[in-house]
Amino acid sequence: MKRYVVPPLGGFSRAGSLWTSRLKAVLHTLAYVFLFCGVANAEFRFPMPEFASGYEHPAVHTPIPSNAMVGWDVAVLIAALALASFLVLKRRKRREIFLLTMFSMIYFGFVRNGCVCSVGSVQNVMAGICDPAYGVPLTVLIFFAAPLIFALLFGRVFCAAVCPLGAIQEAVAIKPVKVPPAVEKVLSVFPYIYLGLAMLSVAMGSGFLICQYDPFVGVFRMGASFSMLIFGGIMLVLGIFVARPYCRFLCPYGVLLNWCSKLSRRHAVITPTDCIQCGLCADSCPYNAINEPTPAEAPEARSKGAWRLGVLILLLPVLTALGFGVGGLLKEPLSRLHPTVQLAERIAGEELGRYEGTNIESEAFRASDTPNEELYAEAVELKAGYGRGGRWLGAFIGLVIGCKLISVSILRKREGYEPDRGTCYSCGRCFKYCPVKE
């Protein structure tokens, strides 16, 4: 008839028949154990033995996390920033800057395993702002603020020679080709989108996106998930021909550095004295970060340019509002970033019979005996949060696109070749190409 599986209940007793033969001793032990640690013992299936042979419990190996380097990290960071500023502004030698870059790659990257880096620290800071209970260690705060302060003073010297992510890309940039400037400018919108997404993710508590998709940390640690390593590998191979692809088209921290560097007190200059407009430097920059002098003759009437600028300024609120509206539609897809929403959707799908069986997450949830309604309520609340966040994200992206359109349409007067303060990484490639020497 039926196949019987006898459940292994009671199958595990201590020593089988030995147990009964030593019943007396054991009873004694039991009484002893219950007398002295009755309460603590109540939850255990088997009493803890008393050893006649004088055996003692071995110690458990609990190594403490190494704390020694933390102070060093901050010191090295500040020193490297200061040295980089000095090299970029005073020494003006590409080779020296490059050596410092390599040092940073080795120290912050391979030695310190690429964690915490300034790029990721944005998220910790955001988490600290959003969640009062989340404590941000001082080290992380310094890693966040120091490069920004240096950018306000001296430009993006952090990118030039301190950031390990920038450094590894600088190391592989062998044969950079020039990306068409228009394409470069369009692609430079993506760091803003990435920053917005990452901040939304942190604010809603769905994890640190920037760390999950860090392409190079796997290289520094010599290990990561397969997809992360492949992403890193692709970025490095791409980086041979398109210099610093991550910095230019993805890095969210670069957005903040860009803003600060635009205001920098002293920025790297191409010529130590006056530009003779030879144009040699423009060709040397792989980042499209050198602005040409304003062309002498304009192919279009001044009034036409002014009219267009007016239209674009009026377009700014329209784009922002459009972003706000479209962002609100992204409630569902964005909310899937959150594990709780993913779980709620999975459980709901299982209730609807959409899946065969359970997965690890839903099993763990069902084992926890939390009512489904509680999970659903939490997910609904989170989704509403993502709806709001999506609107702000959309508005932010709309605003950025509008501002970029306006910024290219303003005619600026430039006498000679100048680095673009926002996008120049102060890498120093152009220095040696300038024929004007001090």
Add this chain to the structure above:
Amino acid sequence: MNEFKQRPVLGLIAQSVALVAALLVLVVSVLLIADHVRLLQMDPLNDPTLLELRDQLANTTDGSEAVVEQIRTYDFYARRAFFGNQEQRRAGGALLLVGALVCFAALKLSKHWKPRLPTVGKPDTPSHWEMNNLFRQLMAGTAVFLVALSLFLAFAVQSDLAMVLEQSVEQAEMPAPHVAQASLPVPAEELKSNWPALRGPGGLGVAHFTSAPVSWDVESGDGVLWKSEIPVFGFNSPIVWGNRVFMSGADEEGQEVFCFDADTGEELWLKTIVSTVELPEVSEDTGHAAPTMATDGTRVFAIFASGELAALDLDGNLVWQKNLGVPENPYGMGSSLLSDGQRLFVQYDHEELQKVMAFDCATGKPAWQTARHHISWSTPALIETEAGPQLILNDEENVTAYDPATGKQLWTVTCLGGEVAPSPAFNGKDIVFVANEYAQASALKLNGGTPEILWQYDEYLPEISSPVAGSNLFFISTSAGDMICLDAATGDVKWEQEFDDGFSSSPVLVGDRIYSIDLGGIVYIMEATDEYKEIARIEMGEAVYATPAFMDNRIYIRGEEYLYCIGK
């Protein structure tokens, strides 16, 4: 110092070194990726051969030396492969890093020794104005792309959660219109005056006609109204509505539903239910037609091992049919159907997927479904409590009650174990009884919340046949041929009786008598009292697996080959 001085020989050497290093890097990367892909397919610690050997060992009783030896060898190879692979990966990674370092260093040096000479203003560089125009166009294109992507994502990502919440709101807010368009409820009295499901009204094993005959003789035909041959075999039991008896049968050849005239035994019709799927493999002890049919008075419903669920009118015309998904079940589908007149309940607890579903009787539209978490072969019971009707389901671990209108779980108690086939019993008032071999019998006192366990009993337990309860007594019949009577309130043993053959058919309480048929086809009629008293034992002359149906003055018994109508 000239920063653009050319040293072609050194440059060439550096380039060659870089080329060699790059080739090395390429080869190592390809090897590492190939290794990863291979490892994804073949997990050495879960090597199928090793798992198979372990299974083999677990199934032998003596612990064969050869298998043990093989396991040890395979285990050693598996671990060596696992750790060796980790070592290889580490070495590969280090090699990759060194190779890349050499390659890039050489390339940098070659650039240093053969520097690119500066060029001035490439002629093909677009002018400032053209660049700005191009940028504006590209930016507009990107913006349109972003909006389109957002819209696509917004409509592509659908929320199951929203659907579930919507359903629950619908259920909470407008049950009335939902019912109005569905089939009309059947008065409980009408259900009770028929035998609409396995073990009668509500599936509780209690007959509402108490006039069943106590003596007949199959051989001479005395007291047997008619006897008809059953066209297709099946383990399911007969159901009766008015003057018609319905049953099903199935084998590899086909799935059939058939109907007999209750007064004459004439086969009125036989309808083939065409399977829309390939028939699954089932155990011979269960067959393709183990679940008993159910009726709401207007339609009859049948389900088969293929998961094919069909509704026919009383004249055998197909009303609706659907496949619920081929059940993955080591024995086959065992749980029978049950209807409250409006909804048809299907307990669908199989290996991969467990759920209970309710369908609208008239249309077959799903009314609700609720996920469950353990396999079962038991049939639901529908009880009337003070707080309203409850649908009671047994599974491997729990007894769970659902609201028959919404499918909402009302309570659950963990008190079962083993592979559960017996259904719950009910004393008609406030105690639900469940029992299974390898677990225990439990009496659950209903109190509005999670019921409390009144008592438990673990001596003689049912395996296939379901227990039955009267207002004061609780009866169990076992596969070993024991019949036990317990006090419903205390669980005290009132009597125990041993018979020759085991029981697969469930006992039925008919007034103050219990009817129970053993596998050998002997009908035992005994008094449902504190002391064991046999009224009669009557031989049917063939094996009986099914539970009989009791109507006014009549009993319908499905034997292996014949359907009998006992009565005048």
Add this chain to the structure above:
Amino acid sequence: MKPEENRGRRNFVRGAAAVLIGGTVLSAGRNRSPKLVWQIDPEKCTQCGRCATHCVLAPSAVKCFHSYSICGYCDLCGGYLRPDAKGRNTGAENQLCPVGAIKRTYIEDPYYQYKIDEDLCIGCGICVKGCDVFGNGSLYLQVKHDLCVNCNECAIAHACPSDAFKRVPASEPYLLKSDLERRIS
């Protein structure tokens, strides 16, 4: 526009930016914490097996810990022996651990000591499940901090289905099941 005016305005904006950065840092740092590290709460862990596969390190920085002080020293150990094991010796056919990382030594009748070989342990948690179901629960998973690189966001924490990973102060980096434990660093 005169260059001096321009410079004055730049200085002002720069100052404002500096204040903004300072403000951000202060508001983020109002609840400054000591250095934090990742650890597994054994009460929440469901031994799903992801610790073995999702760590950025191979093998994982998560290892099985053994709290000897609550161990029953059973001969028939649910963490060491397979549930269907025919014998109780150290043969591979009886062992639950897929990499043979648990070392069993005889102490005295009828007690056996189980010790985790951390070089072999991959943190899969199979033994933990066995010990939880059939024993005292003295085996459990912990992040070993001499191995852990303390990622800003732990990859296992992100994949953990039962939310068992949490940040703990680096000064108290373990969530041991028994405080009676003697420790060595």
